Structures are given as C-alpha cells and as structure tokens.
C-alpha cells in the first residue's frame with residue numbers, strides 16, 4: 001500500500017480560494033491568466049495525444065477535474081473539441097476560468113463541484129474523457145484523512161465516466177507505478193499507455209521526469 005504524503009495547505013479549499021482571488025485580480029488588472037501547473041508542454045502533450053488518437057472532437061464529452069483557471073479546457077477548445085466541462089470546488093477558480101474563456105470567446109461549461117461529495121453525480125451525465133492535472137495530487141495532500149479522500153475521488157470517476165471512457169491523469173506527487181496500482185486495484189480501470197515527458201533530470205545514474213501522465217480505460221463492472 002502506498003504511503004500517504006505529508007499534508008500541505010495545497011490540500012485545503014481555503015488555500016485555493018485565496019490563490020484564485022489573487023489570480024482574478026491579476027487577470028483583471030494585467031490580463032495575466034495565472035499559474036499553468038506543470039507547464040504548458042504538459043497540457044499540450046495530453047491535447048496532442050487526444051488529437052493523434054483521432055478522438056471525435058464534435059461528440060466526445062470531456063471533463064477537466066479540478067480545472068483551476070481552465071488552461072487545459074481552453075487548449076482543448078482551441079484544438080476544436082466542442083463538449084468541454086471544467087469543474088472545480090473553488091468558486092473563485094470557476095469565476096476566473098469563466099472570465100478567461102469569455103475573453104477568448106470560447107464556449108466551455110464551467111461548474112463549481114466538489115468531487116469528494118458523495119452525492120455529486122453531475123445530473124447523471126456520463127463523460128467520454130476525464131482529465132486531471134494536479135487535482136488528485138492536491139487531494140492527496142488534504143490534512144484530514146487523505147487516503148479516504150483519494151478513494152472518494154475514484155468513486156466520483158466511477159459515477160461520471162461512461163463505459164469505455166478514458167481517464168488521463170498527470171501527477172507530480174505519485175509515480176506512474178503508484179498511480180497504476182491505485183487506479184487498477186479493483187479492475188474498473190486498465191492502463192492504456194503512459195504519455196512520456198522528456199527526461200528532465202538525471203541523478204546518481206538514474207534518469208526521470210518530474211511528472212507522470214497515464215491514460216486509463218474505464219470498464220464499467222456489471
């Protein structure tokens with residue numbers, strides 16, 4: 001069983017509300033869209049992977065879990081994907097994401113949603129693709145019972161994903177192996193592939209990347 005991470009303020013709603021409050025101010029004043037977690041290239045690799053797999057841009061419904069300022073949602077919309085939903089539990093994040101999308105004339109559906117709320121099923125809508133960049137990481141840093149929260153996160157996926165859908169997760173806190181073990185342990189998810197990042201460090205004869213991006217297929221159990 002993987003060890004839990006040390007808790008951090010990044011695992012609290014208060015932190016995200018304060019962060020996005022400042023980012024709203026910066027956006028209004030300077031047009032600065034705010035932090036791109038793990039860099040632009042990381043988001044781009046996921047969008048390019050979907051494009052290369054010729055995912056249907058008109059009809060695939062995509063949800064970005066913990067969308068923050070909506071950077072990935074905008075990139076998907078700019079690449080021609082038409083059905084994009086971004087959810088985040090921070091009202092401020094959703095306010096910022098809506099302002100940015102409006103400024104770019106992009107049509108993205110943004111909602112305030114706490115994915116750890118057991119009642120949340122997004123009005124029974126099922127998504128063909130879910131992406132996450134940094135949200136499972138943030139949840140794993142909750143000061144209060146992060147292990148239970150990581151399982152609540154997985155239960156959310158089970159409620160909102162369509163059969164045969166894809167789940168693409170990028171993490172900086174968990175290795176590919178840890179992500180694979182956690183998401184495949186009860187057989188709902190199977191690994192499709194790892195979207196490799198270029199080697200970004202070399203240490204003591206080992207080489208590696210600071211983030212892991214994995215693609216899973218979701219199979220609904222009967």
Ligand SMILES: C[S@@+](CC[C@H](N)C(=O)[O-])C[C@H]1O[C@@H](n2cnc3c(N)ncnc32)[C@H](O)[C@@H]1O
Nearest residue numbers: 016037066067068088089090114115133134135
């Ligand atoms: C590291 S940021 C990543 C933001 C965005 N995915 C990106 O790549 O720029 C983590 C995000 O997860 C959101 N988040 C954390 N816990 C959440 C929860 N329980 N439900 C929904 N969003 C959550 C935070 O508000 C924050 O926007």
